[in-house]
Amino acid sequence: MTGSPTALITNDQAWEADVVEGPEMIQVGSQLWLFYSANDWNTANYGVGYAKCASITGPCTKPTSSALFTSTPDAVGTGGQTFVIQGTRAGMAYHGWMPGQVNTSTGERRLYAGTLDFSSGVPVLIAYT
Numbered sequence: 001m002t003g004s005p006t007a008l009i010t011n012d013q014a015w016e017a018d019v020v021e022g023p024e025m026i027q028v029g030s031q032l033w034l035f036y037s038a039n040d041w042n043t044a045n046y047g048v049g050y051a052k053c054a055s056i057t058g059p060c061t062k063p064t065s066s067a068l069f070t071s072t073p074d075a076v077g078t079g080g081q082t083f084v085i086q087g088t089r090a091g092m093a094y095h096g097w098m099p100g101q102v103n104t105s106t107g108e109r110r111l112y113a114g115t116l117d118f119s120s121g122v123p124v125l126i127a128y129t
Contacts, residue, residue: 008034008060009051015039015067016049025056026090028118034060037079038067042103046071046077048094050123051100062077063122072128075112088119089126 011020016038023036032053039045047070051060070078075096084091092114101107114128 008056008058030127044076044102047080069125090116100101
């Protein structure tokens with residue numbers, strides 16, 4: 001790529017607070033998706049958001065005003081996602097706090113895995129470990 005950097009998204013949603021970070025763009029079928037982490041990493045509010053993009057330089061639009069997810073039963077304050085595409089699904093690795101240990105002196109952030117399904121036209125978290 002050449003040229004100037006292009007802003008694809010900003011922190012314009014209440015759940016994102018002051019931070020959008022860790023972007024990763026993936027293509028599923030013909031659709032480009034931009035996933036990102038938002039909010040404060042050391043809280044249970046940290047989560048994964050997404051936007052649909054017309055091209056790698058945008059425009060990108062956020063179809064919802066909430067996070068895709070901030071927690072699962074096993075992880076709280078999730079983010080830092082990365083993907084492996086598998087047809088209409090994407091394997092996803094991400095990190096999060098163990099429940100009950102968010103930002104404590106004994107708290108741990110661990111690596112987790114999940115699966116997103118795109119067959120309905122939007123990403124849906126269908127499995128996690």
